[in-house]
Every structure is written in structure tokens, then in C-alpha cells.
Amino acid sequence: MSPNKSARTILAIDTSCDETSVAVVHGWEVWSNIVASQAELHKQYGGVFPTVAKMAHTENLPATVRAALRRAHLDWDAIDAIAVTQGPGLAPALEVGITYAQELAAEHHKPLIPINHIEGHIWSVMARPRPRQTPAAIPADQLPNIAWPVLGVVISGGHSEFWLITGPGQYQLLGKTIDDAAGEALDKVGRMLGLGYPAGPIMEEFARRGDASRYAFPLPMTTSGDYNLSFSGLKTFARNLLEKIGQTDALSQQDIFDLCASFQKAVFRHICHKLNKILLDHQDLGEVWLGGGVAANTTLRASIRQTLRSQRRHTTTNNSPILPLRVPPSKRLCGDNAAMIGLVAQWRPATATFDRQPNLSFSESQPAW
Numbered sequence: 001m002s003p004n005k006s007a008r009t010i011l012a013i014d015t016s017c018d019e020t021s022v023a024v025v026h027g028w029e030v031w032s033n034i035v036a037s038q039a040e041l042h043k044q045y046g047g048v049f050p051t052v053a054k055m056a057h058t059e060n061l062p063a064t065v066r067a068a069l070r071r072a073h074l075d076w077d078a079i080d081a082i083a084v085t086q087g088p089g090l091a092p093a094l095e096v097g098i099t100y101a102q103e104l105a106a107e108h109h110k111p112l113i114p115i116n117h118i119e120g121h122i123w124s125v126m127a128r129p130r131p132r133q134t135p136a137a138i139p140a141d142q143l144p145n146i147a148w149p150v151l152g153v154v155i156s157g158g159h160s161e162f163w164l165i166t167g168p169g170q171y172q173l174l175g176k177t178i179d180d181a182a183g184e185a186l187d188k189v190g191r192m193l194g195l196g197y198p199a200g201p202i203m204e205e206f207a208r209r210g211d212a213s214r215y216a217f218p219l220p221m222t223t224s225g226d227y228n229l230s231f232s233g234l235k236t237f238a239r240n241l242l243e244k245i246g247q248t249d250a251l252s253q254q255d256i257f258d259l260c261a262s263f264q265k266a267v268f269r270h271i272c273h274k275l276n277k278i279l280l281d282h283q284d285l286g287e288v289w290l291g292g293g294v295a296a297n298t299t300l301r302a303s304i305r306q307t308l309r310s311q312r313r314h315t316t317t318n319n320s321p322i323l324p325l326r327v328p329p330s331k332r333l334c335g336d337n338a339a340m341i342g343l344v345a346q347w348r349p350a351t352a353t354f355d356r357q358p359n360l361s362f363s364e365s366q367p368a369w
């Protein structure tokens with residue numbers, strides 16, 4: 001936020017996919033962040049079923065809004081504005097959140113602010129808890145010192161993107177997946193292995209018990225010369241491998257652990273390979289921010305930290321510092337949640353009319369604060 005704007009208290013709603021989430025944020029402080037997951041409902045389909053998501057959002061939203069206000073110990077009088085995810089996301093799911101936010105804004109006479117979901121993932125690293133008794137070390141309306149430019153890495157179930165951020169609201173897309181997102185690939189291969197949905201967290205668990213060097217996966221797009229990602233080749237490699245193993249033997253539990261470890265390693269190696277290329281070409285970067293559901297994965301975080309450490313050796317001075325990595329302060333803030341939407345809304349203007357935008361992009365500069 002700008003020095004001349006004080007923190008606002010915002011009720012934020014995100015219904016972009018399969019989590020119904022409502023949060024109350026005050027400046028950069030998260031006062032409540034309720035996430036009603038529909039994962040159980042979608043398990044039987046092995047992925048998110050849009051009509052089911054729409055029905056569940058409609059059913060869950062009123063109670064989730066009440067719970068978010070209750071957890072923040074506030075009533076509507078204390079809310080300055082309502083923020084809602086406009087896109088990207090599943091069209092029927094987005095529609096439920098936007099329609100309900102519009103109804104609430106009219107009923108309680110609040111301004112309404114549409115927010116980009118990916119921008120929320122990027123800024124989720126700045127979230128901080130509500131201070132208990134003592135005043136916060138940093139006031140609610142102030143950011144910590146940020147060393148611009150920042151590299152924003154968003155790795156989720158729907159997106160895998162690298163963003164160059166030169167200041168608040170100033171974004172340039174450096175690269176993105178040309179097919180599946182990383183989380184989607186983890187979920188699809190996890191489904192082949194019978195891990196359930198979403199498979200990402202289970203694969204992380206299984207990978208800990210597996211040998212990541214047992215199955216040698218290829219490294220995709222090494223000669224593409226760009227910063228784009230592609231996971232569909234790794235997914236096909238996994239399918240072919242499974243078929244080959246299945247021809248001779250039944251998969252043992254250890255085989256599954258080893259496949260999880262090897263596949264996860266291949267996905268993260270690919271991300272880190274492209275990250276390394278970006279770091280080499282952008283020596284002026286000051287920080288790296290990691291957000292999105294897959295950012296909860298400790299092996300991914302460790303691989304990125306390792307890449308940042310090894311990069312130091314390539315720079316001209318041997319004692320140049322390692323780029324700091326910021327991650328969301330809790331796992332709940334990695335996956336889809338409304339708090340991250342409220343954080344971005346702090347500096348965005350309200351708009352009276354807008355529609356859902358399932359393919360919303362924000363590569364153009366946004367109105368900053």
C-alpha cells in the first residue's frame with residue numbers, strides 16, 4: 001500500500017476451482033481465512049467436476065462468509081470493501097462467487113473489487129498473522145523491504161508460470177507451461193498410480209519413502225531457448241513406464257514409492273532447470289517468490305533453494321549473496337484461498353460492473369497503488 005493509504009479491512013471470496021474460501025484481511029494481516037474443500041466430492045471423478053463445484057459453492061458460501069466474519073470477530077460495519085476472484089478459473093465456479101459478492105455488496109453497501117487469482121498466488125507470500133496482544137513489528141499497511149525486481153514463480157494445479165515483477169502491479173510474463181500445469185501432471189500420474197485426488201500431497205508423502213534415482217525420466221525442453229515449461233511428455237513417459245512394468249510384474253508398494261519419487265523429481269528438475277536459465281539471464285533479480293498449491297511441497301522448496309545457491313557460483317563475484325526465497329507463511333496460503341485475494345484488493349480500485357473471466361490474464365501493467 002502507498003504511504004498515504006491506510007490499511008483497509010476487506011472480506012474476500014475465492015470460488016475459482018474446488019475450494020470455497022472466504023477471508024477477512026486487514027492490510028497485509030490475515031484475520032480469518034476459511035477454506036471449505038470439496039476434494040471429497042470430486043474424488044470419485046479423479047478431478048474437478050465443474051457442475052458439482054458450482055453446486056457445492058452455492059451451498060457452502062453463505063456459511064463460509066459467516067464463519068470468516070465470526071473468526072475475525074467482526075460484523076459487516078467493520079468491512080470496508082468486498083473482493084472477489086474474477087478469473088482465471090472454472091467459469092461456473094467463478095460465477096457463483098461473483099454473483100454472491102455482488103449481492104453482498106448491494107445488501108451491505110460496500111464497494112466491490114475484482115481480483116486476478118494468479119496475482120493472489122504471487123502476493124500470498126506477503127501474508128502475515130493478526131498480531132495478538134503486542135502491536136505488530138510492521139504496521140498492517142506496510143510491506144517489508146522488497147528488493148525489486150522480483151521473480152514470481154506460480155506452480156499450481158492450473159498454472160505454472162514465471163513472472164518478472166518490477167514493482168507493485170507491474171508484471172511481465174517470462175514463461176509458462178505450454179500444456180499441463182505441474183500440479184495437474186502430479187495429479188494425473190498420481191491417478192495412474194491409484195493415489196486418489198488431489199494426488200500432489202500424497203505423492204510428496206510416498207516420494208519420501210522412495211528412491212528418486214530408480215526411474216530415469218527425461219529433462220524436457222532443454223533446447224527450446226525459452227523459459228516455457230511442458231509436463232505432458234513426462235506424463236506420457238510415466239504412462240509408458242507403467243505399461244512396461246505391468247507387462248512383466250504387478251507393481252509392488254516399493255515400485256509405487258520409487259515412481260512417485262522419480263516422477264516428482266523429474267517435474268521439479270524441469271522447473272529448476274528453467275529457473276536456472278532465468279537467473280542466468282536476469283542477474284539483476286533481487287528476490288524470488290514461490291506461490292500456488294505445489295509450493296507447499298518441501299522437496300520443491302529445497303530444489304529451488306539449491307538452484308539459488310548453485311547460481312551464486314556463476315555470478316561474477318564469488319561472495320554475491322544468495323537470492324532470498326519467499327514462500328507463503330503457511331500451507332493453507334499455498335493452495336487456493338481467499339486471503340490472498342484480499343491482500344491484492346488492498347490497492348485495487350472498486351468496479352461497479354464486471355463479469356467472470358475464466359481466462360483472465362494480467363501480463364499488461366495493472367493499476368498499482
Ligand code: KG4
Nearest residue numbers: 156157158183198200201293294297335336
Ligand atoms: O493452487 P491450487 O490449490 O489450485 C490451483 O489454483 O490450481 O493447487 C492445487 C494443486 C493440485 O494439483 C495439488 O495436487 C497440488 O496443488 N498440491 C501439491 C501439494 N499440495 C497441493 N503438489 C505437490 N505437493 C504438495 N504438498
Ligand code: ZN
Nearest residue numbers: 117156335336
Ligand atoms: Zn490457484
